[in-house]
Amino acid sequence: MKASTNTLGPGQFVAGVATICGRELSAYFDSAIAYVYTIAFTVLANSIFMNEFFLTGNLDMTGYFDLLPLLLCFFLPAVTMRLWAEERKTRTVELLLTLPIHPLQAAVGKYLAAFGLYKLFLLGSLPIPIMLAALGEPDFGLIASGYLGLLAFGSMFLALGNFLSALSSDQIVAFVVTTVLGFVFVLSGNDQVVAVLDGLAPSLALGTLLYESISVMPHYESFVRGAIELSSVLYFALFSGLFLWANALVLEKNRA
């Protein structure tokens, strides 16, 4: 009677991911989430940058790229908080995970949908390089490298938020936990924070330890400086992969 098998070919895996990604993207746009978040992010990020731009007059986007990590610590958890928490609350998670898919497909599909919305956020900053080009000759290589850094940063944080959303059926809890952890990853790269933490326990040098081990900022800043290092690429790829894998593991184990 074994009419079907338990295996999942690469084509089937990709098709499942694409179907879930499409559904999630349409869910963002069916509600007001995509529009509200994109407009809010674009207005906030662009206006803060423009304020600084008029003060400094530098013909580059460094100010924009420096500003975004802290801003994204709020916006990206807002994008990911609903991904699994809502499925759990409305019990559609049972519907989804009793379909013939691997949990990793569901995790990757949702992650890609959130990544798609994030790219729309970044698209909102397009007037800035256009403006810079109109005003002079900015270093477009540096700008492109900065955008790659933002994509890598977003990839890691969206995977983290997706994973943490799977641990809770409450969107607010998912949002708060993701934001706090996001701040740990970002602020552990701040010189003042490192100095304070080192001062608390000089023998342990906790601040330096966090900076060198988990902080996202040294890796992100290598992109912003235009010096993309292999270690930074690996850092973002490994953390993104790790969180997606953990997400799938939670979906497999944490059923009720």
Added chain:
Amino acid sequence: MAARPGSNRRFGPADPPSHRLPPDPMIQVENVSKRYGSHLAVDNVSFSIGEGEIVGFLGPNGAGKSTLLKMICTWLPPSSGKITVCGHDVVTEPLAVRRCLGYLPEHNALYDTMRVDRFLAFMGKMHGLRGGELRDRVTWAVETCALQLVVKKRVNQCSKGFRQRIGLGASLLHDPKVILLDEPTHGLDPLQVVAFRDFILGLREGRAILFSSHILNEVTSISERLLIINRSILLADTPLADLNQRAEDEGTNIERVVLDIVQTRDAVGQPA
């Protein structure tokens, strides 16, 4: 399997499951238990269902029906025992099980903000349907479940009855050989219940259908075989004809016979 103390020997699981095994069981549940901490939600249940059978799963709320269905559909792993669907183990071959299974969960949770036709297409795609085949199956589901009036509406704009039919249509899109329906008539009006009954009877050929309910009339009007569960224990696995015969022998009705089975087990102090 040894008879359990206090089991109803005439109807209960005292008979070895092999005595009742269909020649090629599509659902086979062997000594399955499910434990949540110290609470035993399903206690050593065994039965099997063959092709062409419609089996009613009867029991009060909280008896363990949904937990057992959730284990059969691969959502929950059994704490002990073995379940196979279409010959595939639910623990080691979950994808193969899900491919031959249509499942309507108890609360029938659907993606509320999706349009009905898009929701059905999404479910079809998740089962690997594409192109013309997908369109044909969605059209079939819309026509069979009488969803024409709501097909362009969002799911959250549909009445409870329509939602139930949408869930049913979605669970049947891939033409599954095994169908699990958890309280499928919940929320349906009497006319819809009659239509549902006829619909399920029409699906019988080549399939095994297990549906749960806590309403005896619903179960007896569709199925020819009953599984009666209470307080996590399978009290009876019996043809409906046997229950009717017993009711006739005792000069009573089938409701009283079912109540006797449940109360006999309650009286001997089975664990809650």
